[in-house]
Amino acid sequence: MAGEFRGGSGSGGGLGGGRFHYIETEERPQISKSMLARIARYFLPYWKLIILLAGAIIITAVLGLLPAIITRNIIDIALPQKNLNLLIILILSSFGAVLLSGLISVGQNYLNSWIAKYIMYDIRNSMFNHLQYMSIRFFSNVKTGEITSLMNNDIGGIESTFSNTFVNITQNIFIFVITAVTMFYTNWKLAIVGMLILPLFILPTRKVGKVRWKIATQTQEKLAELNSIIYESLSISGTMLVKLFTREKTQSEKFEKINKDATRLQIKESLAGRWFFMAISSVVAIGPMIIYLVGGLILIKYNDITIGSIVMFVALLSRLYGPVTSFANITVDLTRSMALFERIFKYMDIKQEIADKPGSLKLSRIKGNIKFQDVNFSYNEKALTIKDINIDIKAGQMVAFVGPSGSGKTTLTYMLPRFYDVDSGTITIDGINIREIKIEALRGQIGMVTQDSYLFNTSIKENLLFSNPDITEEEMFQACKTANIHDLIISLADGYDTMVGDRGIKLSGGEKQRIAIARVLLKNPRIVILDEATSALDSVSESLIQSAIEPLLEGRTSLVIAHRLSTILAADCIYVLEKGQIVEQGTNEHLLELNGVYKNLYDKQFNSQGDV
Numbered sequence: 317m318a319g320e321f322r323g324g325s326g327s328g329g330g331l332g333g334g335r336f337h338y339i340e341t342e343e344r345p346q347i348s349k350s351m352l353a354r355i356a357r358y359f360l361p362y363w364k365l366i367i368l369l370a371g372a373i374i375i376t377a378v379l380g381l382l383p384a385i386i387t388r389n390i391i392d393i394a395l396p397q398k399n400l401n402l403l404i405i406l407i408l409s410s411f412g413a414v415l416l417s418g419l420i421s422v423g424q425n426y427l428n429s430w431i432a433k434y435i436m437y438d439i440r441n442s443m444f445n446h447l448q449y450m451s452i453r454f455f456s457n458v459k460t461g462e463i464t465s466l467m468n469n470d471i472g473g474i475e476s477t478f479s480n481t482f483v484n485i486t487q488n489i490f491i492f493v494i495t496a497v498t499m500f501y502t503n504w505k506l507a508i509v510g511m512l513i514l515p516l517f518i519l520p521t522r523k524v525g526k527v528r529w530k531i532a533t534q535t536q537e538k539l540a541e542l543n544s545i546i547y548e549s550l551s552i553s554g555t556m557l558v559k560l561f562t563r564e565k566t567q568s569e570k571f572e573k574i575n576k577d578a579t580r581l582q583i584k585e586s587l588a589g590r591w592f593f594m595a596i597s598s599v600v601a602i603g604p605m606i607i608y609l610v611g612g613l614i615l616i617k618y619n620d621i622t623i624g625s626i627v628m629f630v631a632l633l634s635r636l637y638g639p640v641t642s643f644a645n646i647t648v649d650l651t652r653s654m655a656l657f658e659r660i661f662k663y664m665d666i667k668q669e670i671a672d673k674p675g676s677l678k679l680s681r682i683k684g685n686i687k688f689q690d691v692n693f694s695y696n697e698k699a700l701t702i703k704d705i706n707i708d709i710k711a712g713q714m715v716a717f718v719g720p721s722g723s724g725k726t727t728l729t730y731m732l733p734r735f736y737d738v739d740s741g742t743i744t745i746d747g748i749n750i751r752e753i754k755i756e757a758l759r760g761q762i763g764m765v766t767q768d769s770y771l772f773n774t775s776i777k778e779n780l781l782f783s784n785p786d787i788t789e790e791e792m793f794q795a796c797k798t799a800n801i802h803d804l805i806i807s808l809a810d811g812y813d814t815m816v817g818d819r820g821i822k823l824s825g826g827e828k829q830r831i832a833i834a835r836v837l838l839k840n841p842r843i844v845i846l847d848e849a850t851s852a853l854d855s856v857s858e859s860l861i862q863s864a865i866e867p868l869l870e871g872r873t874s875l876v877i878a879h880r881l882s883t884i885l886a887a888d889c890i891y892v893l894e895k896g897q898i899v900e901q902g903t904n905e906h907l908l909e910l911n912g913v914y915k916n917l918y919d920k921q922f923n924s925q926g927d928v
């Protein structure tokens with residue numbers, strides 16, 4: 317049985333090799349045209365709303381100018397003329413502009429989060445759909461908690477990327493351009509002085525950006541580790557392991573250490589560049605004085621400017637600080653957003669390893685003849701896991717696979733539903749290569765009961781309906797009766813609505829297996845793969861399972877990884893595997909006569925506990 321702890325040992329062959337990790341290098345991602353185009357594709361469905369948003373941004377940028385312009389008119393016109401009416405009108409208009417701009421900002425924020433949330437909604441949906449079609453190999457190799465983090469942190473980060481980066485940049489560009497044009501239009505000489513002050517904000521930024529990026533990358537890695545520990549330790553299986561080995565203290569210490577590193581890095585990140593911002597604040601304070609100095613010179617020497625215009629310039633200049641500071645951080649913000657999308661796209665780009673070929677066949681009803689011809693397969697390039705396998709199973713026959721643990725029995729059965737594809741050789745069903753059959757049609761014909769039957773953490777009923785949502789209650793009861801589990805289910809307080817707990821923890825192994833058998837009976841496939849439980853069951857559970865298995869296998873082609881004598885005796889053919897190869901095959905009598913590997917296994921197991 318290929319269990320969950322084997323994950324890391326695979327090569328990740330079909331995934332471009334190696335494991336996935338949050339950020340693989342510390343290099344800053346390139347902001348390429350193709351990347352931007354790809355991101356834009358997600359925004360495209362919302363173009364009308366985005367135009368509306370841009371409209372709101374332009375209007376607020378223009379409205380933002382009005383208080384400064386009105387101030388100029390108050391100083392230059394209303395006050396010198398001692399015109400009280402005009403003064404009141406101007407003050408009210410300024411107030412109106414501020415109010416209107418506030419109202420539009422509310423709408424803008426609403427639009428902003430609506431668009432961002434729906435882009436996230438789209439990406440989350442398509443990512444979930446995409447990941448569902450990933451191969452078993454992918455899930456064996458992916459790091460614990462990585463997918464959860466991708467879905468929550470990375471995709472969840474898109475909202476702030478949209479609001480803080482894309483919208484912010486656009487808004488700042490508009491504010492900058494509109495304000496600068498107004499300044500040049502009013503007095504180009506003073507405008508040039510204003511512009512000359514601005515580079516002081518931009519120059520040191522690259523360095524700060526780089527430092528921040530580096531720390532952010534390290535922080536993210538630590539947070540990923542933290543996630544991994546949370547996910548692994550605080551799950552049913554993880555907790556059990558921790559408790560059994562009384563590792564609570566060490567786990568807490570390990571967690572605390574990584575948590576501390578992550579916290580330190582986060583503090584470091586937020587402190588990076590503080591000196592730089594202090595310098596900027598000084599510029600902010602000095603800026604108006606320079607304008608008063610130069611504006612005053614122009615006024616006193618050439619009388620080429622009004623007092624109101626100078627005051628307006630100071631107000632306008634302060635409107636430029638915001639955009640310029642944000643332009644200074646533009647590369648950091650953009651790179652961060654690019655990294656986010658890069659991670660998302662990295663997963664999106666992983667090709668479906670096992671996919672339908674064009675023109676593949678839809679099978680309706682199959683007989684169930686199965687043939688393995690010269691099949692070879694390996695999880696990694698090092699050694700073959702199964703070698704030169706030739707099996708011929710006639711429709712309706714039951715074959716058993718026996719052999720030591722790790723001999724490749726489970727792997728062999730995984731080839732049939734194409735959990736993994738053969739490296740060489742062919743597998744056919746009714747003479748048709750399974751690679752030519754639509755995957756959905758192929759898997760629709762196969763039922764599987766594994767040793768550790770997986771149940772979703774929901775009710776028994778929903779777990780049963782998973783095989784076929786259209787079945788009637790009567791059919792469900794019937795299947796459970798056949799699987800010898802109905803009586804137990806109705807004896808539970810909530811009957812079929814009983815919640816089974818994480819991975820079905822609230823049920824015993826034998827009960828879970830019988831529910832899994834009922835689930836397959838409801839699917840009614842032509843082919844059944846059964847991995848019998850290895851653990852010795854008490855005689856009651858044993859006989860309950862035994863009589864559930866009979867109708868499961870009856871009339872279907874079945875491949876059983878056998879551990880029980882009764883199954884082995886009933887098999888039409890027994891294949892004995894050793895190190896991925898079939899070393900003996902035939903009926904029980906034939907194999908006993910051979911007096912080889914099988915006889916050895918048989919004597920060792922059945923004569924002692926009745927289990928191979």
Ligand code: ADP
Nearest residue numbers: 317318325326456695721722723724725726727
């Ligand atoms: P059996 O069912 O006979 O116990 P398996 O088919 O589960 O054997 O395993 C056969 C071999 O393949 C073992 O050596 C096992 O370690 C290896 N193996 C199983 N699953 C994986 C996997 N996902 N990645 C890499 N190696 C694996």
